[in-house]
Amino acid sequence: MTCRICEAPTKEFLDLGESPPANSLVDSPNQRQASYPLVLEWCESCGNVQLRDCLGADELYSDYLYVTPRSGMLSEHYEHLSDYLMVNDYMTADSTVLEIGSNVGYFLEHLKPRVKTVVGVDPARQISEMANAAGIPTVCDFFNEESACRVADLHGRPDVVVARHCLAHNEWPQAMVKGAAAVLGVGGYFVIENAYVLNTIENTEFDQVYHEHMFYYSIKSMSEILRRHDMVLVDVLMSLVHGGSIIFVARRGDGQPTDAVHRYASREDLFLNGATFARFAERTESIKQSLRQLVDELTRSGESIYTYGATAKGNTLLNYVGITAEQIPFCVDNTEMKQGKFLPKSGIEVISEERGLEEPPGYFLLTAWNYQDEIITKARKAGNFKSKFIVPIPFVRIV
Ligand code: TMP
Numbered sequence: 203m204t205c206r207i208c209e210a211p212t213k214e215f216l217d218l219g220e221s222p223p224a225n226s227l228v229d230s231p232n233q234r235q236a237s238y239p240l241v242l243e244w245c246e247s248c249g250n251v252q253l254r255d256c257l258g259a260d261e262l263y264s265d266y267l268y269v270t271p272r273s274g275m276l277s278e279h280y281e282h283l284s285d286y287l288m289v290n291d292y293m294t295a296d297s298t299v300l301e302i303g304s305n306v307g308y309f310l311e312h313l314k315p316r317v318k319t320v321v322g323v324d325p326a327r328q329i330s331e332m333a334n335a336a337g338i339p340t341v342c343d344f345f346n347e348e349s350a351c352r353v354a355d356l357h358g359r360p361d362v363v364v365a366r367h368c369l370a371h372n373e374w375p376q377a378m379v380k381g382a383a384a385v386l387g388v389g390g391y392f393v394i395e396n397a398y399v400l401n402t403i404e405n406t407e408f409d410q411v412y413h414e415h416m417f418y419y420s421i422k423s424m425s426e427i428l429r430r431h432d433m434v435l436v437d438v439l440m441s442l443v444h445g446g447s448i449i450f451v452a453r454r455g456d457g458q459p460t461d462a463v464h465r466y467a468s469r470e471d472l473f474l475n476g477a478t479f480a481r482f483a484e485r486t487e488s489i490k491q492s493l494r495q496l497v498d499e500l501t502r503s504g505e506s507i508y509t510y511g512a513t514a515k516g517n518t519l520l521n522y523v524g525i526t527a528e529q530i531p532f533c534v535d536n537t538e539m540k541q542g543k544f545l546p547k548s549g550i551e552v553i554s555e556e557r558g559l560e561e562p563p564g565y566f567l568l569t570a571w572n573y574q575d576e577i578i579t580k581a582r583k584a585g586n587f588k589s590k591f592i593v594p595i596p597f598v599r600i601v
Contacts, residue, residue: 203254205245206373206417207426212243214254215479216408216486221521222546223257224412224514225268231527231549240411240518242418249422249474251399256373257413259325259344263371266326267539268514270305275576279443280312283395286439292391292451293317293362300353300360300385302345302378303368305329307338314338321357323349328539350381360385366395367444370417376427383431388455392433394424400470401446403478405596408486408522409515409569410445419448420474421467428452438462445572445595485597492598493523497567501529506563509533510577510591511570512540512552519569519594520548527551530567534558555580562586565600568593574601 203212220237228235241254270276287293297317301310304322306329314320322340324330333340339357343349345365354360363382369375382392399418402410410418417423425435428450437451437460448466500507509516512535520526527549535541540552559581566581568574568591578591578601591601 203243205248205250206252207250207423208245208248210245210247212245212250212252212254213476214241214243215476216242216411216483218408218411218486218518218522221412221518223262223414224517224546225262225266225414226546227267227512227540227543227552228546229543231544231551233544235546237547238413240413240522242411244476244479245423246476248426249420249470250426251418251420251423253411253413253416256416259372262414263325263344266329267537268305268326269329269332269537269539270308271537271573272308273573273576275443275573276308277312279441280309283309283439283441283449284313284316286449287362287391287393287451288316290437290451292393292437297361298358299362299364300350300357302363302365302382303371304333304338304340307333307336307340309364309366310338311336319358321353321360323353345381346377347381347384350385354385359387360390361387362391362393364393364395367397367447369394370396370419371414373416375417376430379427379431379433383433383454386454390454392428392452392454394419394450394452395441395447396450397444398440398446398448399423400473401448403482404473405446406482406485406489407445407515407595408482408489409519409595412514412518414514419450420470421448421450421463422470422474424450435459435463438466440466443572489594489598490523493519493525493592493594496592496598497523497525497529500565505565507565507567507592508558508563509550509569510558510566511535511568511573512537512543512545513570516569517545517548520545520550525567532558532563533569534566555584559584559586562589565589566591571595
């Protein structure tokens, strides 16, 4: 196929079979759902890694159920990220900040006392209503040049545009970048946070691959998109959230990249290549075999297993490994909107953390492994000393 950033030909390197959209939980375990391929390909020319087959935004986001969890780890991250932006003058007390894909507004809620104005833009109807009800002004819309200008007219022209974990969620991210470029004046900053491709690959996080994740960004590929929209990458910050994320800071107009940009870019020169992708695909297959074997052995010997976290990545994992409600009947999750629903394809029922405590299983398969410490500590504090945790990534182990 063709690179959706630079139009060069791409090469496939990972095929996870077919899965339904990972956030579309269903009302009954037998509800039929269309499945679509999950195939990754990469572009030798600009370093871009992309999902081969993309679904339309309307199908994925209009009835979106993903609500950012309340999490200590995320709160610390918001604190650290806003300190970093302030200390480096990318954001000041005078800034108007516009966040794309702001969800229920937790990051803006955090920024609100520190800057002049905040405004969010999010296409999910229910989610943006929740944000507005919580006092974070949020416009329900897809972000592009037209909606960006409308929001800027209403709420003021932003000095900083933030896009956390949403720039990969669109077949044509150029529309969002174009929107940001249209409303930022020269010298304004565009801050993009996303899973970082080298972390995804090196930690064998194949479960980060689902239909919302249409791009797996590197410094090289991000620089290429930005360059095409009159922006330049000036800084990067690495973070442990969501299994290893990168924060790209771009400046509208020109600017000088920091040492951090040069340092991480030179790692990409060494590791972003076909051999790395081939080894990633081999390790992915080996996780599938070990997890399949472990779940088979435990259930055959009468052990009970629940999954923990009705995550999108969990659905990729379960469907790729071929685990269903026959072996794992329940998934524990603290998001009320997900409870009482069933995971797509596997048919596993989502229950509350409280119900998960009533008769704790022998094992939890930690499908929200990115919150490992937080979740295990929470279970022990609540008096559950019985359940062991199966952590599937970067390799299958029991803790
Ligand atoms: P995420 O990895 O996509 O942010 O999703 C995490 C999911 O895990 C989300 O549905 C909420 C759930 N969760 C819990 O059920 N309990 C917890 O303590 C945490 C941190 C998350």
